[in-house]
Amino acid sequence: MSVLILAEHDGHHLKQATYRAVTAAQHWQLPVHVLVTGHNITAIAQQAAAIQGVTQVMQADAVALAHPLAEDVADVIVRLSGQYQVIVAAHTAFGKNVLPRVAALRDVAMLSDVVEIKGSKTYVRPIYAGSIYATVESTDTLQVLTVRASSFALAVNGGAASPIVMVDTAAGTSRVRWISEVHNVSERPALASARVVVSGGRSLGSAEKFQAVLAPLAEKLGAALGATRAAVDAGFAPNDIQVGQTGTVVAPELYIAVGISGAVQHTAGMKDSKVIVAINHDADAPIFQVSDYYLVADLFEAVPALTKAI
Amino acid sequence: MKILVAVKRVVDYNVKVRLKPDGSDVDIAGAKMGINPFDENAIEEALRLKERGHATEIVAVTLGTAACQDVLRHALAMGVDRAILVETDVLLQPLGIAKLLKVVVAREQPDLIILGKQAIDDDAGQTGQMLAALLGVGQGTFISAVAVVAPGILPLATLVHPCTAHEGEIHVTREVDGGTETLALRLPAVVTADLRLNEPRYVKLPNLMMAKKKPIQTYHAAEFGIDAPIDFGARLKQLNVANPPARKPGIKLDSVQDLVDKLRGEAKVIR
The missing domain is CATH 3.40.50.1220 (TPP-binding domain)
Structure with a gap:
C-alpha cells in the first residue's frame, strides 16, 4: 500500500502546497505517489518526480482535464484508490473541492485541514474557527484527508527522478461545463x-x-x-x-x-x-x-x- | 425549479466555545445556538431565485434532535415554503449527513440543492461535495454568484464571464485560489454558498411569530433505512480537544524605529 498525493499546479509549476503535502505524506513511511492531473503536463509531472520523498508520479493527462473539474479528478482518484492506504491533498480550494467527493464515492469519512498527523489514523485538526484543536481518530481503512500546507515543511528537490506512470482517464463529465476563469493579476508573491x-x-x-x-x-x-x-x-x-x-x-x-x-x-x-x-x-x-x-x-x-x- | 436548502444548527458565531474540564469535548451546554451563517446565504439565494421567478418552491431540511426545529423556524421566517426535520440522536458527521440528505432528495426531487460551504462548528466543508458525489450530479462549491438563464440568452451581469446557456443549466461563479471560475451545471446539481454570495435578509419578528405556527414535517432517520439500511453513524472518533498552542505575550514598542530595530536585530526577518 502507498500514499497518494493529489498535486496542484498553475499550468506551469507545481504549487508550494504540494511540496508541503509531500512532507505530510512521509508520516506513514510508505511509498509516496503524486498524481498530476491536467493537459500537456509532462513538465509538471517531471517537477513532481524530482521531489525528495516522492517514489512515483501518476500522470493523468487528457484534454478533458485541461480545466480540471472536481467530478473528473475525483473519478481519476477513485479508479486508482484501490492501491492506496492514504489519499492526501493540500487544504486549498482545489483540494477541498475534490477530496470530499472521493471520500463519499469510497464510503469513507474525510479529515479536513489536518495540522498534525499523530498516528497512522490519528490527526489534529482545528474546529470552531481554529479556537480549538481536536484530536480525531478515523475508523476507516482508507484515509482521505486535506492538510494545512503551512503546518508542514517544504519538501526539497533531490536525487534521481522517480518514475512517471501514465494513468488512464475517462471521458469528462457531461454534467458540468467549464466556462471561464479570472485570475487576479498581481506583481506580488502569492x-x-x-x-x-x-x-x-x-x-x-x-x-x-x-x-x-x-x-x-x-x-x-x-x-x-x-x-x-x-x-x-x-x-x-x-x-x-x-x-x-x-x-x-x-x-x-x-x-x-x-x-x-x-x-x-x-x-x-x-x-x-x-x-x-x-x-x-x-x-x-x-x-x-x-x-x-x-x-x-x-x-x-x-x-x-x-x-x-x- | 424546486430548491432544497440544507441547514445546520450550530453554536452562535459570537460564543467563545470552552472545553470540558476533562478535555473530552467542547462544553456547549446552555450556549446560544443558531443557524450556520453560510446556510443563511444558501437560504437567501434560494429566496432570490424564487423572487426572480426561477424557483417555484423552496424546502429547508435539517438533521438532528427535535431542538433543531428552531433553525427550520428561522428558515421559514426568512421565507422558505416548507421545512423538514430528519430526526435522530445519532452523532452526525458529513458522510452520514450526505447519505441521509440523499434520501430526502429522492423523496423531494429538487432541481437544485444549496448548502453552506462549511459549518462553523466542525469546519469540515464536505457535505455538499459528498452529497453531489452520492447523487452522481455536478457540484459548484464556494459560489459567489448564480445565474439561471433561458437557453441562448446571456445571463446576469453578476457573472464574471457571461456566456450563452444550454437548456437545463445554471451558471455559477466560484471563489478559487487567486481568482474566480465560472461553471455551467446541468440540473439537478449541488451548490455550496460562500459568504460573498449575498447578504441574508433580517428576519422580522412578525415573520418569526408566523413561522412558529407553520408545520414542520418530521421523519425519523432510522425509518430511512428500512428497505436498505443506511450506515450513517460517525466514522471519526474524537479522542480529545485542547486549546491551540498559545504564543508568548507580545512586546509593546514605543516607536516605529524600535520596531525596525527589533525586526532587524532580534527577529532578523528584515535586512
Missing part, C-alpha cells in the same frame, strides 16, 4: 506562499487608502497583501486575499497586521506565522495577544513611517 504578508483591516477606511497605505510597505518588503474578512466585506480588498479560517491560512516568516482588531476568524488564519507585528490605535486590541511586537499608534502615521525606515 499570498499562501509569501515570505512576508502585510494585511489590513477595516480601519483602513476605503479601498483607496488600503492600497495607498499598505502597497508601498508590501512593495518594499516584497510582501503579499492580505486582508481581514471585514475589510473584504467592506469592499476594500478582493476576496482572494482574505486571510482567516474562511479565507487563506498563511504562516509567513513575517506577518504585519495593520488596523486589525484580531477576531478569532482572522487570527486562526495567521497565528502560525513566525514573527507577527501588529499596528493598531486601540490599546486593548486582541491582535496584540498573538503578536510578537506591537505598536499602539495611528496606522496612517506609523505605516508610512515604517515604510520609510526599512
Whole structure:
C-alpha cells in the first residue's frame, strides 16, 4: 500500500502546497505517489518526480482535464484508490473541492485541514474557527484527508527522478461545463506562499487608502497583501486575499497586521506565522495577544513611517 | 425549479466555545445556538431565485434532535415554503449527513440543492461535495454568484464571464485560489454558498411569530433505512480537544524605529 498525493499546479509549476503535502505524506513511511492531473503536463509531472520523498508520479493527462473539474479528478482518484492506504491533498480550494467527493464515492469519512498527523489514523485538526484543536481518530481503512500546507515543511528537490506512470482517464463529465476563469493579476508573491504578508483591516477606511497605505510597505518588503474578512466585506480588498479560517491560512516568516482588531476568524488564519507585528490605535486590541511586537499608534502615521525606515 | 436548502444548527458565531474540564469535548451546554451563517446565504439565494421567478418552491431540511426545529423556524421566517426535520440522536458527521440528505432528495426531487460551504462548528466543508458525489450530479462549491438563464440568452451581469446557456443549466461563479471560475451545471446539481454570495435578509419578528405556527414535517432517520439500511453513524472518533498552542505575550514598542530595530536585530526577518 502507498500514499497518494493529489498535486496542484498553475499550468506551469507545481504549487508550494504540494511540496508541503509531500512532507505530510512521509508520516506513514510508505511509498509516496503524486498524481498530476491536467493537459500537456509532462513538465509538471517531471517537477513532481524530482521531489525528495516522492517514489512515483501518476500522470493523468487528457484534454478533458485541461480545466480540471472536481467530478473528473475525483473519478481519476477513485479508479486508482484501490492501491492506496492514504489519499492526501493540500487544504486549498482545489483540494477541498475534490477530496470530499472521493471520500463519499469510497464510503469513507474525510479529515479536513489536518495540522498534525499523530498516528497512522490519528490527526489534529482545528474546529470552531481554529479556537480549538481536536484530536480525531478515523475508523476507516482508507484515509482521505486535506492538510494545512503551512503546518508542514517544504519538501526539497533531490536525487534521481522517480518514475512517471501514465494513468488512464475517462471521458469528462457531461454534467458540468467549464466556462471561464479570472485570475487576479498581481506583481506580488502569492499570498499562501509569501515570505512576508502585510494585511489590513477595516480601519483602513476605503479601498483607496488600503492600497495607498499598505502597497508601498508590501512593495518594499516584497510582501503579499492580505486582508481581514471585514475589510473584504467592506469592499476594500478582493476576496482572494482574505486571510482567516474562511479565507487563506498563511504562516509567513513575517506577518504585519495593520488596523486589525484580531477576531478569532482572522487570527486562526495567521497565528502560525513566525514573527507577527501588529499596528493598531486601540490599546486593548486582541491582535496584540498573538503578536510578537506591537505598536499602539495611528496606522496612517506609523505605516508610512515604517515604510520609510526599512 | 424546486430548491432544497440544507441547514445546520450550530453554536452562535459570537460564543467563545470552552472545553470540558476533562478535555473530552467542547462544553456547549446552555450556549446560544443558531443557524450556520453560510446556510443563511444558501437560504437567501434560494429566496432570490424564487423572487426572480426561477424557483417555484423552496424546502429547508435539517438533521438532528427535535431542538433543531428552531433553525427550520428561522428558515421559514426568512421565507422558505416548507421545512423538514430528519430526526435522530445519532452523532452526525458529513458522510452520514450526505447519505441521509440523499434520501430526502429522492423523496423531494429538487432541481437544485444549496448548502453552506462549511459549518462553523466542525469546519469540515464536505457535505455538499459528498452529497453531489452520492447523487452522481455536478457540484459548484464556494459560489459567489448564480445565474439561471433561458437557453441562448446571456445571463446576469453578476457573472464574471457571461456566456450563452444550454437548456437545463445554471451558471455559477466560484471563489478559487487567486481568482474566480465560472461553471455551467446541468440540473439537478449541488451548490455550496460562500459568504460573498449575498447578504441574508433580517428576519422580522412578525415573520418569526408566523413561522412558529407553520408545520414542520418530521421523519425519523432510522425509518430511512428500512428497505436498505443506511450506515450513517460517525466514522471519526474524537479522542480529545485542547486549546491551540498559545504564543508568548507580545512586546509593546514605543516607536516605529524600535520596531525596525527589533525586526532587524532580534527577529532578523528584515535586512
